[in-house]
Amino acid sequence: MNAWHDAPREECGIIGVFAPNEDVARMTFFGLFALQHRGQEAAGIAVADGQTISLYKNVGLVSQVFRAGTLDELRGHYAIGHTRYSTTGSSLLRNAQPFLIETMNGPLALAHNGNLVNSAELRAELMRQGVGFSSSSDSEVMTMMLARDAGPTWEARIKEAMKKWVGAYSLAILTRDCVYAVRDPWGFRPLAVGMLPSGGYAVASETGALRTLGCEAIRDVQPGEIVTLSDKALTITQALPPVNPSARCVFEFIYFARPDQTWEGVNVHAVRQRLGEELAKEWKANVSTTNAADVVIPVPDSSIPAAIGFSRVSGIPYNDGFVKNRYVGRTFIEPTDSLRKRGVGMKFNVIIENVLGKRVIVIDDSIVRGNTTGPLIRLLRQAGAKEVHVCITCPPIKHPCFMGVDMGTYDDLIAHKRTVDEIREEVGADSLTFLSLDGMMRAVGSAEGYCQACFTGQYPVPVDLSSAKTGFELPIIEKRGKKEQ
Secondary structure: OOOOOOOOEEOEEEEEEEOOOOOHHHHHHHHHHHOHHHOOOEEEEEEEOOOOEEEEEEEOOHHHHOOHHHHHOOOOOEEEEEEEOOOOOOOOHHHOOOEEEEEOOEEEEEEEEEEEOOHHHHHHHHHHOOOOOOOOOHHHHHHHHHHHOOOOOHHHHHHHHHOOOOEEEEEEEEEOOEEEEEEOOOOOOOOEEEEOOOOOEEEEOOHHHHHHOOOEEEEEOOOOEEEEEOOOOOEEEEOOOOOOOOOEEOHHHHHHOOOOOEEOOEEHHHHHHHHHHHHHHHHHHOOOOOOOOOEEEEOOOOOHHHHHHHHHHHOOOEOOOEEEOOOOOOOOOOOOHHHHOOHHHHOEEEOHHHHOOOEEEEEEOOOOOOOOHHHHHHHHHHOOOOEEEEEEOOOOOOOOOOOOEEOOOHHHOOOOOOOHHHHHHHHOOOEEEEOOHHHHHHHHOOOOOEEOHHHHOOOOOOOOOOOOOOOOOOOOOOOOOEEEO
């Protein structure tokens, strides 16, 4: 991922495991490790042994949060895990997941990927009923709704709550003796389930995490489904009818997912190569000669397949231009003032020999706020690039996301009130090309079934454009580190 200041961020990755006679805490840890790219702010694992649920969560990377001794204390046959980037709610420990509460029907833990657009109304209703909250997350709202439902079974309670939830939610829910995987009827966020080789099942945000655990017979959890993982059997319930057409997030293909992810039968790496190919076709149609540049370079990592596809169609040689430090921004140690002023230069270095005196085409997945593209262009010019032409594998992002992607507000989006030429001038490129909406969907393979609201402003569900994502922030002081039993 090119996740830094300018890239959109996904809220989280989730995983659920039922594995009798296995160390489910360690399995969940390694599954979360494979989902680390989906969130670097906090991580947590909850484990059930048939009677109780144990939970450990903290801020930081998966490898920073968990140690061998910590995992040894999380014993059982059932587990869920979560790695988080904040969209609704700040990056405080109280917003880390999974959420765990005791209910009249036993312990309940929940991990959520997505964002409810009606969470403010649901939260207000619960508070009028006397329910208190310890976090500012819509995921806690969902947990409390399940806890208060009087249905006869957890499946019935989940099904009833789903009727009231509007927006994006892929969930891993843990009770004392079961894991439930739940996906919203629009299908915004990915979720897949697979069979473990030693018996049992696992569910995760991406198929790559399931393959890390050795899963076989992998299938997507379909929109509106509840998949139950227990010692009885894997069962599937169509809790709500799927919305037609669905509203899968197209940014999974452009940026979020690992290239080994396969979603609804479509491989992410293959789509990204096609994005580059479509971009090259449109770029060639708008330049006077096919000899308009000397080298094609990607902004690592998600743009690498697109740059390969662009090079193949354009005939312009591909090469590496940036070296990425993958650990900047993933430490609790703050840089000095002088290093902070280096900004993007701490994240990327330029391979001078590959760009010196050359007309460079830079392939990137998106421009959101615009505060990384300009510095990258300046790095290339300082390294001696003769010209810098920027090509983006999606259309201009003109509208915020309310389904769990942190793109900020209208005021944050560089393309909201600017033309392409005004953006080009602001970032300092010699030319700027965005892939068309039609070209993007050709690369994905279907013109329907995907949410394109950040490009078009046409949201699949009604949204309050004036709502603030930080509207639930609470004045709570806390300490790091939390283990619950």
